[in-house]
Amino acid sequence: MADDRNPYMSDIPRRRRGAHFAPEAQPMVPAAPPRKRRSLKPLLAVLLLAALTAGGYLGWQRFGDALIARLGIGGRRVEVTVNGEIAHVPEGSTVQAVFEAVKPDVAAGNLMSVGGNVLEEGGGDLFAATLDGQDLNYAEAGTTTVAKGASITFADGADACEQYTSETVVTTQPKLVRQVKEGTEETNLQQTGTVQYIYQWGKEGTKEVRTGSVSGETADGTVTEGQDCIIMCQNVHPDDNEKLVALTFDDGPGLYTERFMQILDDYDIKATFNLIGEQVEDCADIVSRNCASGNQICSHSWNHPLLTNIGQEDLLAQLDDTFAVIKSVGGYDTSTIRAPYGALNIDMWLKSQGHMTLSVCWSHDSLDWEQPGVNAIVANCTGVMRPGSIILMHDAGGEREQSLEALPRIIEAWQNAGYRFVTVEELMASDSSIPEECCANYRTMPEDAVWPTEIAS
Numbered sequence: 504m505a506d507d508r509n510p511y512m513s514d515i516p517r518r519r520r521g522a523h524f525a526p527e528a529q530p531m532v533p534a535a536p537p538r539k540r541r542s543l544k545p546l547l548a549v550l551l552l553a554a555l556t557a558g559g560y561l562g563w564q565r566f567g568d569a570l571i572a573r574l575g576i577g578g579r580r581v582e583v584t585v586n587g588e589i590a591h592v593p594e595g596s597t598v599q600a601v602f603e604a605v606k607p608d609v610a611a612g613n614l615m616s617v618g619g620n621v622l623e624e625g626g627g628d629l630f631a632a633t634l635d636g637q638d639l640n641y642a643e644a645g646t647t648t649v650a651k652g653a654s655i656t657f658a659d660g661a662d663a664c665e666q667y668t669s670e671t672v673v674t675t676q677p678k679l680v681r682q683v684k685e686g687t688e689e690t691n692l693q694q695t696g697t698v699q700y701i702y703q704w705g706k707e708g709t710k711e712v713r714t715g716s717v718s719g720e721t722a723d724g725t726v727t728e729g730q731d732c733i734i735m736c737q738n739v740h741p742d743d744n745e746k747l748v749a750l751t752f753d754d755g756p757g758l759y760t761e762r763f764m765q766i767l768d769d770y771d772i773k774a775t776f777n778l779i780g781e782q783v784e785d786c787a788d789i790v791s792r793n794c795a796s797g798n799q800i801c802s803h804s805w806n807h808p809l810l811t812n813i814g815q816e817d818l819l820a821q822l823d824d825t826f827a828v829i830k831s832v833g834g835y836d837t838s839t840i841r842a843p844y845g846a847l848n849i850d851m852w853l854k855s856q857g858h859m860t861l862s863v864c865w866s867h868d869s870l871d872w873e874q875p876g877v878n879a880i881v882a883n884c885t886g887v888m889r890p891g892s893i894i895l896m897h898d899a900g901g902e903r904e905q906s907l908e909a910l911p912r913i914i915e916a917w918q919n920a921g922y923r924f925v926t927v928e929e930l931m932a933s934d935s936s937i938p939e940e941c942c943a944n945y946r947t948m949p950e951d952a953v954w955p956t957e958i959a960s
Contacts, residue, residue, distance in 0.1 A: 582651060609658055679734065701734060705729075706953060737937075740890065741891050746921045756786035773925065780804065783825075802822065809843060
């Protein structure tokens with residue numbers, strides 16, 4: 504009996520073959536075996552060989568880059584110059600990535616202690632680099648990308664310092680120094696020079712002390728030199744001998760102040776008024792208008808004591824209370840004073856703690872407080888005219904009719920000689936030997952300044 508089994512089913516037991524496997528059924532067509540996928544490697548090899556044959560290295564580079572990108576097996580590459588040689592790196596590479604890819608022959612720096620000792624050879628910066636001729640901070644190498652055509656130069660890395668903690672130590676304290684500018688004429692006044700001002704603020708000398716976190720060593724870091732506080736004493740000399748003169752009035756405000764202000768307005772000139780603090784509130788309206796008039800307003804102490812004979816606490820009250828009341832009534836800031844009787848010395852400056860920044864004296868004393876007569880007052884205020892002169896008069900503190908009568912004659916005498924009246928602040932600004940900031944009617948001590956506790960010997 505012929506075998507009726509399907510040759511592709513012969514291994515299936517008969518008992519599992521049903522009636523539908525009857526001999527009369529059509530024989531099954533055998534299925535085709537699965538096709539194997541051809542590898543791209545031979546094709547890639549052929550194409551690469553063709554590129555090399557046709558175009559040499561450059562052809563390969565261009566064709567190969569395009570092919571790699573096309574096949575998705577790599578990124579686009581760009582041409583850069585590294586230490587004078589051409590290199591091809593993935594587009595968007597950082598300087599750090601270029602270094603790791605090219606591996607130039609440079610040495611890493613060392614890790615150093617704060618005291619300058621080697622803690623680890625090669626533990627510093629891996630390299631130093633310039634990108635297109637510009638030095639690159641090592642910390643930026645990992646984030647700075649290179650563009651096509653860029654030129655990178657790698658060199659030996661710099662040493663790095665260990666981490667450390669630091670503290671600031673004060674090394675020197677400022678002292679108070681009095682300087683008299685060359686050419687300042689000697690006078691019989693207690694204040695030398697027509698103006699004295701803070702020329703330089705004092706500062707502490709400091710140094711940073713570093714303690715290494717690995718080595719435990721200590722070493723000095725940043726050193727800041729200190730500086731003394733300098734009080735400059737001088738006469739004012741306008742540049743090019745410009746004919747400028749300043750009128751000043753003491754002891755106000757009072758009953759006569761408005762009349763003096765009116766004379767100034769009539770001649771269209773400005774002056775400087777030095778106020779007694781305890782009188783300000785009683786003449787608030789006059790003070791307010793005077794502060795707004797363009798005249799310069801300064802302190803003449805609270806109640807006219809001899810400031811060189813009082814202690815520091817009382818001196819500060821004389822200064823601060825007067826400055827404050829002028830501010831509250833007239834809205835006017837000032838740190839300038841005319842010391843009563845012109846009495847000012849270096850000890851008073853030390854006690855002032857920097858609350859006053861400018862002291863104004865005079866070159867022409869009217870002596871009008873003695874009421875010597877109008878002619879005498881005029882003569883006292885107009886003798887020996889020179890550019891930079893400062894005239895002292897009084898608008899209060901007693902009967903001032905002689906002063907009022909003398910004032911127009913004094914103004915006209917100076918004007919007829921070609922002089923122009925200005926405030927003390929403006930007068931000082933005309934002398935370029937005085938720093939601009941030192942001319943200001945109001946200054947405050949900088950935050951980084953330190954007031955001295957002793958006078959330089």
